[in-house]
Amino acid sequence: MKVRFKVNGQPRSVDVPADMPLLWTLRDVLELKGTKFGCGAAQCGACTVHFNGAATRSCVLPVSAAQGAEITTVEGLSPDGTHALQRAWEELDVPQCGYCQAGQLMSAAALLDAKAHPTDADIDVAMNGNLCRCATYLRIRQAIHRAAELKVQATHAGRPRRLTEGKP
Amino acid sequence: MTIALQPGAGVSRRDFLRASALAGGGLLLASYVEPLDAADAFAARAAGASGVADPSLNAFIRIMPDGMVTIVAKNPEIGQGVKTMLPMLIAEELDVEWKNVRVEQAPLDSVRYSGQTAGGSTATPSNWLPMRRIGAAGRAMLVSAAAAKWGVPASECDTTPGVVRHAASGRTIGYGELATSAASSTAPDLATVTLKDPKTFRIIGTRVRGVDVHAIVTGTPMFGIDVTVPGMLYATYLKCPVFGGTVASANLAEVRTLPGVRHAFVVNATSIQEGVTVGISPGVAIVADSWWLAKSARGRLRVRWNEGTTAAQSSAGFARQAAELAKQPPQLPMRHDGDVGAALEGAVKTVSASYMYPFIAHATLEPQNCTARYADGKLELWAPAQLPDLGRGMVAKALGLEPEAISVNITRSGGGFGRRLYQDFMVEAAWIAKETGAPVKLVWTREDDIQHDFYRPAGYHNFAGGVDAAGKLVAWQNHFVSFGDGKSFAASANIGGGEFPARFVPNYSLAASMMPTGVPTGALRAPGSNGIAFAVQSFIDELAHAAGRDPLQFRLDLLAAEQPAPASTGTGPQPVLFDGSRMRAVLELVAEKSGWGTRQLPRGTGM
Numbered sequence: 001m002k003v004r005f006k007v008n009g010q011p012r013s014v015d016v017p018a019d020m021p022l023l024w025t026l027r028d029v030l031e032l033k034g035t036k037f038g039c040g041a042a043q044c045g046a047c048t049v050h051f052n053g054a055a056t057r058s059c060v061l062p063v064s065a066a067q068g069a070e071i072t073t074v075e076g077l078s079p080d081g082t083h084a085l086q087r088a089w090e091e092l093d094v095p096q097c098g099y100c101q102a103g104q105l106m107s108a109a110a111l112l113d114a115k116a117h118p119t120d121a122d123i124d125v126a127m128n129g130n131l132c133r134c135a136t137y138l139r140i141r142q143a144i145h146r147a148a149e150l151k152v153q154a155t156h157a158g159r160p161r162r163l164t165e166g167k168p
Numbered sequence: 169m170t171i172a173l174q175p176g177a178g179v180s181r182r183d184f185l186r187a188s189a190l191a192g193g194g195l196l197l198a199s200y201v202e203p204l205d206a207a208d209a210f211a212a213r214a215a216g217a218s219g220v221a222d223p224s225l226n227a228f229i230r231i232m233p234d235g236m237v238t239i240v241a242k243n244p245e246i247g248q249g250v251k252t253m254l255p256m257l258i259a260e261e262l263d264v265e266w267k268n269v270r271v272e273q274a275p276l277d278s279v280r281y282s283g284q285t286a287g288g289s290t291a292t293p294s295n296w297l298p299m300r301r302i303g304a305a306g307r308a309m310l311v312s313a314a315a316a317k318w319g320v321p322a323s324e325c326d327t328t329p330g331v332v333r334h335a336a337s338g339r340t341i342g343y344g345e346l347a348t349s350a351a352s353s354t355a356p357d358l359a360t361v362t363l364k365d366p367k368t369f370r371i372i373g374t375r376v377r378g379v380d381v382h383a384i385v386t387g388t389p390m391f392g393i394d395v396t397v398p399g400m401l402y403a404t405y406l407k408c409p410v411f412g413g414t415v416a417s418a419n420l421a422e423v424r425t426l427p428g429v430r431h432a433f434v435v436n437a438t439s440i441q442e443g444v445t446v447g448i449s450p451g452v453a454i455v456a457d458s459w460w461l462a463k464s465a466r467g468r469l470r471v472r473w474n475e476g477t478t479a480a481q482s483s484a485g486f487a488r489q490a491a492e493l494a495k496q497p498p499q500l501p502m503r504h505d506g507d508v509g510a511a512l513e514g515a516v517k518t519v520s521a522s523y524m525y526p527f528i529a530h531a532t533l534e535p536q537n538c539t540a541r542y543a544d545g546k547l548e549l550w551a552p553a554q555l556p557d558l559g560r561g562m563v564a565k566a567l568g569l570e571p572e573a574i575s576v577n578i579t580r581s582g583g584g585f586g587r588r589l590y591q592d593f594m595v596e597a598a599w600i601a602k603e604t605g606a607p608v609k610l611v612w613t614r615e616d617d618i619q620h621d622f623y624r625p626a627g628y629h630n631f632a633g634g635v636d637a638a639g640k641l642v643a644w645q646n647h648f649v650s651f652g653d654g655k656s657f658a659a660s661a662n663i664g665g666g667e668f669p670a671r672f673v674p675n676y677s678l679a680a681s682m683m684p685t686g687v688p689t690g691a692l693r694a695p696g697s698n699g700i701a702f703a704v705q706s707f708i709d710e711l712a713h714a715a716g717r718d719p720l721q722f723r724l725d726l727l728a729a730e731q732p733a734p735a736s737t738g739t740g741p742q743p744v745l746f747d748g749s750r751m752r753a754v755l756e757l758v759a760e761k762s763g764w765g766t767r768q769l770p771r772g773t774g775m
Binding site for chain 1: 532
């Protein structure tokens with residue numbers, strides 16, 4: 001079937017089987033490889049994208065359900081890789097193998113959109129469905145706090161503060 | 169199957185460096201593993217008629233006229249950081265600013281790189297000197313080039329990052345300006361090149377961010393599963409749910425009519441080595457225009473399997489057999505110190521307990537996958553593999569190709585944990601691509617990955633232990649039930665003859681019994697220890713509680729009772745020698761940092 005939607009702000013049109021999950025449409029039709037296949041059962045979070053702003057598992061969402069939707073993938077998190085989360089992730093050197101991190105970032109971005117200064121408990125709840133086999137969870141939590149700080153600094157850009165080095 | 173984690177390790181091999189000029193200026197340094205004549209032949213070919221190197225040649229270091237340095241990382245990156253670490257070693261000795269370094273992943277190339285493996289936690293020690301020597305040789309060549317240019321002895325020159333200087337005259341020159349002239353000099357002997365004093369290290373020992381972190385957080389394709397080859401089709405491969413089963417029949421005609429399906433065929437081949445399936449196992453391949461269509465078609469696939477004898481095996485059955493074997497005399501004595509029987513009888517408190525842990529899958533977050541292209545007798549593979557060279561050998565054998573006809577691109581792996589030491593996915597992709605005649609990306613489902621692993625084997629420990637009136641451990645006995653043929657253990661199902669607390673308790677006995685299994689087994693992070701340490705340390709805790717002792721002090725006392733390796737009557741492997749004083753120091757530090765004894769621990773927590 002023909003599906004029209006917006007991906008990372010761009011209008012896109014695909015002609016694919018109606019039951020093809022959004023994940024495979026993104027990866028194999030639109031060649032956006034940032035969103036990962038981990039389980040195909042919405043159990044691991046590697047395929048997380050924003051679907052009309054909400055963190056959504058794209059591996060079980062039929063593309064037909066995305067008709068007219070606005071989709072954001074890790075490639076569209078920022079135009080130039082400078083979203084506060086991306087900067088914090090780099091600063092704290094979060095990834096190990098890196099495979100889960102696109103999904104982690106998208107879940108974290110939805111969290112920060114909803115809550116500018118999440119607590120540890122907020123983070124644990126929001127990130128609970130994103131597995132990391134390398135167990136980078138503690139750095140992920142630190143990096144989300146750091147991104148919240150960076151966002152505050154960005155809104156006070158007139159009074160730049162020296163960024164401190166990330167804690168190990 | 170025995171896996172050599174470091175091919176070449178322990179074998180006397182020498183690496184040689186050859187320098188070439190790059191077209192447009194610049195220096196290319198490549199290394200060659202013996203034999204030297206092959207290196208020279210290659211270097212001659214590299215130089216070519218024009219006298220400049222083909223920049224596509226695999227090198228270790230490229231220095232461009234603008235001073236930018238490209239360093240090649242030779243080993244597979246599976247999340248352990250080796251793609252950052254190896255170039256750090258080279259950059260340190262080359263003496264360049266890390267910010268001016270670009271890192272490239274090497275393909276598999278056994279002419280130029282040795283030990284392109286990920287596994288065994290040995291990459292740093294085994295590459296510590298070789299990588300540093302390559303960097304140091306490059307630095308020496310740049311120093312020589314500057315000295316020649318200035319007409320001064322090289323011994324009067326030194327370097328600051330990216331710059332050679334002659335202190336006496338105050339002259340300096342950047343590496344980029346020297347690169348082309350350095351290319352015409354002879355590379356020094358790697359065995360005798362001068363290395364930095366570690367006190368002067370500027371990169372090694374500092375916190376360096378992973379070289380791919382930016383690419384990861386921006387979703388740049390780099391994993392095996394992200395590979396795209398023009399004209400590529402997508403494959404799924406269904407194997408028998410029973411290990412070792414074969415295909416009796418399948419509704420291929422129907423499957424071939426399904427949307428997007430280009431090929432559907434049975435593979436009834438098996439590669440077996442030392443009784444273990446390695447490489448190809450029988451199954452049904454479906455190749456389609458997209459992976460989703462291949463997987464959808466698989467939902468309509470009906471296969472009749474010849475399940476074979478492993479169908480009678482189960483986890484519950486193994487547990488029953490293990491309990492029976494634990495009541496019998498052990499099949500394989502492994503170590504016996506003192507008199508355990510008498511010590512148990514004389515003990516004030518004794519405890520008996522059985523521990524078991526199950527088979528577990530590695531479950532790398534990136535499911536197994538591989539992309540293969542076969543044309544004109546040549547095969548090219550893109551593989552997230554821990555042992556790509558071993559994989560190439562397996563592919564060559566299964567497909568009847570010479571290894572030289574197979575090239576392997578090493579991709580980043582979304583986790584390894586030991587799973588990608590077994591390159592079955594490479595053989596499957598190669599087989600399907602050869603049969604299909606088009607480039608094929610094989611992607612396993614998560615269910616395939618859990619169902620067809622080389623599992624951390626289950627294990628069953630049957631302990632008895634005794635403490636004396638002073639609350640000290642005096643007797644330890646373990647009848648370990650595992651998998652194997654009674655004489656040798658299945659892969660990674662073994663226990664070391666010196667397993668803790670051997671040498672720390674005067675009366676110690678370790679023996680094993682084994683069950684045959686058709687379940688493929690293999691290494692998972694910290695092979696052996698990941699299960700054994702839990703069982704051993706938990707039983708030590710039980711003994712401490714039985715003795716009414718603090719579990720920390722009980723262990724510290726145990727570790728203080730270290731004996732020099734006693735004469736062993738067992739026939740097992742050489743004992744692993746633990747250093748009791750260092751282990752004590754670790755426990756003491758953990759106790760201090762965790763506030764041991766000052767906090768109420770949640771249920772299920774212990775030392």
